[in-house]
Amino acid sequence: MAGKTLYDKVFDAHVVRREADGTCLLYIDRHLVHEVTSPQAFEGLKIAQRQPWRTSSMLAVPDHNIPTKDLDKGITDPVSRLQVETLDKNCRDFGVTEFNLGDPRQGIVHVMGPEQGATLPGMTVVCGDSHTSTHGAFGALAHGIGTSEVEHVMATQCLIQKKMKNMRVNVAGKVGKGVTAKDIVLAIIGKIGTAGGTGYAIEFAGEAIRDLSMEGRMTVCNMAIEGGARAGMIAVDDTTIAYVKGRPYAPKGEDWDKAVTAWQDLHSDADAVFDLEITLDAASIQPQVTWGTSPEMVVAVSGMTPDPEQESDSTKANSIRAALKYMGLAANQPINTIAVDKVFIGSCTNSRIEDLRAAAAVAKGRKVASNIKLAMVVPGSGLVKAQAEREGLDKIFREAGFEWREPGCSMCLAMNADRLEPGERCASTSNRNFEGRQGQGGRTHLVSPEMAAAAAVTGHFVDVRTL
Amino acid sequence: MEKFTVHTGKVIPLDRANVDTDAIIPKQYLKSILRTGFGPNLFDDWRYLDAGEPGMDHSKRRINPDFVLNFPQYQGGSVLIARENFGCGSSREHAVWALDDYGIRVVIAPSFADIFFNNSFKSGLLPIVLPTEVVDQLFKETAAQNGYPLAIDLAAQTVSTPSGRAFSFEVDEFRKYCLLNGLDDIGLTLQHANDIKAYEAKRRLAAPWLFN
């Protein structure tokens, strides 16, 4: 019998029941909750007079609607405020732990979970949010679910699920200097396409992945969903274990030793069989910039926008044309000639301490270019913010002309006041460049924190390695 | 959940690939704490020329005459056809609720994003995968015939055209059973409460740190 993949191991360890057709009841260890996708689920429980199965599995935090400045004024938008207050009330009513607004642990749900050690190797982790794939960086099986499933997990601690297929993406060799986790994952999506991972759990492997810090691994897994895969995973190693150790929700004492022993098995067996394997040469990956309205529309910063006339498939040619039109770009336009209006450093993809350090290193001693209307840095959580301030990163950013904001999702999806105006162009470290994502008519280019900072100080896209 | 057995409805052709859930229901409407009322904001950015905000009177907004949902011949349509990777992006079930609230009962495409596909069944919206050539054919026939309808039979797993041609589609047995009977899957799962408890007891012994 062939060995098991990492995904097989974690999935199989959580099967409560398996029906003849392969439909499984899958046990969920950790359920993260935020204000946007939970109110209807809590309401469903109330209507059916059900109680959550195990509140200790749940951890809630408001993030999407949170303002990033003038927090003393509270949330001024009444609709946003009601949603956050509804989460507070539901958590009180059902006895769910919540890090409220004002708690230093509050932040983007996918930054907060790992930071607290609430995400552990080998766990099943769900959240009503597609970027739950982030937590797969810990060798956990983590994916986004819809609100009905949120209610289902609350009520039963289980999900009804069939096994996905296995894909492995090998990033072989070492990346060059100045090439980041974000560039790796954008290059992967550029290669497999936004639907390339549909139906699969992706395991990211290879030397370039092993070389990444946990922050970098989270960046990669975060965007698995942009490649169509609900779950991205990375095998557990010493980097993983060192990161988890000592965190508030991590096991302690004897439990810690037992856990570490159990986690040693969280990798794919040497003879495991994948339904699909893809290999990228790390050395050939350059800093990436998306030019279009889907994360797969991405090129190296040294490249240019595509030419629809050169595309033989008419559906593809049409989508290139539509994307260029929306983005206000011409065909064959060199990426480094594109000027930007706003810069956003933040989101669950790139708002961890290491991301802020990398961006600050570029900003240090430089000034935001005069054509930039706003360059903002939004830390992923209150704890990241505090750490960055201890290291003096806030000063570096402020001196360079960046705004230093309070933690939250912010302009990643513009549910709060931070947004693009129609036609504005943004260098953003977030994960989606869909039409209108950062504000109606806004134009988003996805880049790494280093590349975003470089765009801020030069006013246009530029290869950060040449600064 | 609403039952789904058979449905015949007029087709709305949305000739786009990678229709994402941000496009289906833009984020400003996700602030709602309700499950209903999203219909007027389905495809909001494409459907209206002005910027929409929650609480507006959407009947007074400027309609985009070039967007297919606003074409007179497609009013009252309940079967949406689209190109590959429909429903990609965010996990927001609000996308399904918006389609449902608008009156869409079936979406047909060559492929769907996983989370959207899964969410659909929970609200009685049937996502149907048909081969690219068949979907292409449906687009052509919809363009050629005013009020072009399709008949969907879930029990038989067929989509039938007015000329009597039937295309069969795959559907998961369990999901089909739940949809046909309008079953609430939480109720079904709780019938296995003892299995869940037994699993938990075993797991607590082996990996107690998971229960902290």
Ligand code: SF4
């Ligand atoms: S930061 Fe962006 S992608 Fe991440 S959870 Fe918030 S809105 Fe979603």
